[in-house]
Amino acid sequence: MSLRQKTISGLIWTFSQQFGVQLINFLVSIALARLLMPSEFGLIGMISIFIAIGSSLIDSGLTSSLIRTINPDQRDYSTVFFINLAGSVVIYFILFLAAPLIANFYDQPILESIVRVFTFSFIINAFAGVQSARLTKEMNFKLQMTIQIPSIIVSGIIGVVLAVQGYGVWSLVYMNLSQSFLSTLQLWLRSGWRPSLILDKEKLKHHFKFGYKLTLSGLLDTIYNNAYNLIIGKYFSAAQLGYYTRAQSLKQLPVNNISRALNKVTYPLFASIQNDNLKLRAVYSKIMRQVIFWLAPTMAILFIFALPIFQILFGEKWLPAVPYFQILCFVGVLHPLHSYNLNILKVKGRSDLFLKLEIIKKIYTTIGIACAIPFGIIGLLWWQVISSIVGLIINAWYSGKLINYPLNEQLIDIVPIFSLSIVVGAIIYSFDYFFSSAILLSDIWRIMFFPILYFLFYLGLSYIIKIKSLADFTQLILKK
Known part of the structure; x- marks a missing residue:
């Protein structure tokens, strides 16, 4: 094979x-x-x-x-x-x-x-x-x-x-x-x-x-x-921690499904071509674009419809977890990028650099957490978003140097996908706000209809503006 x-x-x-x-x-x-x-x-x-x-x-x-x-x-x-x-x-x-x-x-x-x-x-x-x-x-x-x-x-x-x-x-x-x-x-x-x-x-x-x-x-x-x-x-209280863990686990549902499954395959795959930088870069960039192409719109949908989702699935007692979940959506969409950049360091045998980067990231993160505690759980969660962005920049900078795929080129590949997800999200949010108020759509109909509409817009615009990830997906899955 x-x-x-x-x-x-x-x-x-x-x-x-x-x-x-x-x-x-x-x-x-x-x-x-x-x-x-x-x-x-x-x-x-x-x-x-x-x-x-x-x-x-x-x-x-x-x-x-x-x-x-x-x-x-x-x-x-x-x-x-x-x-x-x-x-x-x-x-x-x-x-x-x-x-x-x-x-x-x-x-x-x-x-x-x-x-x-x-x-x-x-x-x-x-x-x-x-x-x-x-x-x-x-x-x-x-x-x-x-x-x-x-x-x-x-x-x-x-x-x-x-x-x-x-x-x-x-x-x-x-x-x-x-x-x-x-x-x-x-x-x-x-x-x-x-x-x-x-x-x-x-x-x-x-x-x-x-x-x-x-x-x-x-x-x-x-x-x-x-x-x-x-x-x-x-x-804080055990109940507040329960709200946080519930928000975290729901956020991890799409993140684990998309990124962890790919990560499980990519590590042995990267290891098998670890000495071919040209091939490693090509495979890495294609996988990175692919996972963001599907994860970004998924997290956008979950962010927009967080309230009705929690209401229907878990009941009234879990609604305080909604704002926690919406903030964590920003962290979730960046998670696979961290994993794939770190996998490059591992397959290249640079566990020493891996360790150094983790030490650097954890030092500034610990300082940030200490400063965020007075701002409550919401402050802690926003700091989690900020530290995730900074950590991604650090990971991508060093792993990119090993396979000649610098940070600016990685950003060029994924920024159009993020931008498209945000634009379509704004359109769907407007539709939801107008129609839900005008014809009093139930929560069930909102989370059944509008996510489908989102993906129709998203895939259609991806085809029109020629997002490379859609072509990659067609070639990988549909090509005989």
């Missing part, structure tokens, strides 16, 4: 997996949002930073090193497997002992037991980390899809049943544990790989040399991405 065929096949199966998983998660989240209180989601949000840090430390960037390594053997895989497993046990017991301190920090005694139960998923997930990395390296996303979706469905049913039975926040905890167990069990049984009793010091040294810098970078990024949960949970 050619690289192009593998890429298209990978995209199809990854998007199927991503959309399937997100759709199921979305339906489950709607049910749980109606059954549980915002404060109960806020409790899980409070520990998210510790969960994310633990997950980042367990992997140590070693699986990323496996994916970029040319022809890794059983010694590579087995060594990484046992190191990750040992790391998961250590991290679990550290958090087990730290649980009372976490509960005291937030003044929420229930968090002690939640942390101790929830983090057991670290050990469960460590049993299948290498299997998942092998499938990603082989671009076998079909098998990953058939493993993940049944796990999501069964665990979602467990979570909803427990919520109906009155388990409250514990329904979220046990749902997560059951999902980890089911996906790990299937990966172990169906991936076709088993570890050997091997711990090769040279292999460990090789992967650790590359991976530890990614781990430190990922750790900084993880702390930053979850810092808002930490600060909101500490200085």
Whole structure:
């Protein structure tokens, strides 16, 4: 199978997996949002930073090193497997002992037991980390899809049943544990790989040399991405944190579907052509334009119709999350650009530069967060937008130099797409304002009719002004 065929096949199966998983998660989240209180989601949000840090430390960037390594053997895989497993046990017991301190920090005694139960998923997930990395390296996303979706469905049913039975926040905890167990069990049984009793010091040294810098970078990024949960949970109420996490999760629905699915394919794809800068630039620019072409209008629609969407899906009790969500839409549209620029640094083996950039970004971000706290949650969210823009400029500047695709050329490629999305958004907003007032359209009709109208305008104008992304999409998907 050619690289192009593998890429298209990978995209199809990854998007199927991503959309399937997100759709199921979305339906489950709607049910749980109606059954549980915002404060109960806020409790899980409070520990998210510790969960994310633990997950980042367990992997140590070693699986990323496996994916970029040319022809890794059983010694590579087995060594990484046992190191990750040992790391998961250590991290679990550290958090087990730290649980009372976490509960005291937030003044929420229930968090002690939640942390101790929830983090057991670290050990469960460590049993299948290498299997998942092998499938990603082989671009076998079909098998990953058939493993993940049944796990999501069964665990979602467990979570909803427990919520109906009155388990409250514990329904979220046990749902997560059951999902980890089911996906790990299937990966172990169906991936076709088993570890050997091997711990090769040279292999460990090789992967650790590359991976530890990614781990430190990922750790900084993880702390930053979850810092808002930490600060909101500490200085504001659990309910307000629940509103924020609900807004964040809804924002991530299109972002994950479009950008994470592509990111899963692009990293092994970029790694396979890492020594061909001309080809790497061409592939990178095409993928970047493509993801922005679909993500920008999606986020514009969600921004415009945020109020009726929350009203219909989650009910009145979640409406305070609407302004949070609208601000986060600006962050979401930039997220894939960060990922693809950083992937260039990784496949080029510049984990040292990756780490340096993360340190720089996190220093100014931390200062900004401290300054934004007096302005409340809205101030924190606007600072998140500003720091995302600055971070993108930094990432694009350095990654662009490695493949001769400078920042100004990247902007030339994507600014027309952003501009078109804004113009069409303004038109649709005007139509919605006029018709909703004139003929009193219901919320359901608004979110059914106007998004379709938006995309008709958007695709039509893209064709008329010859947006390159539309031609790329036609060639990639429709060309025999």
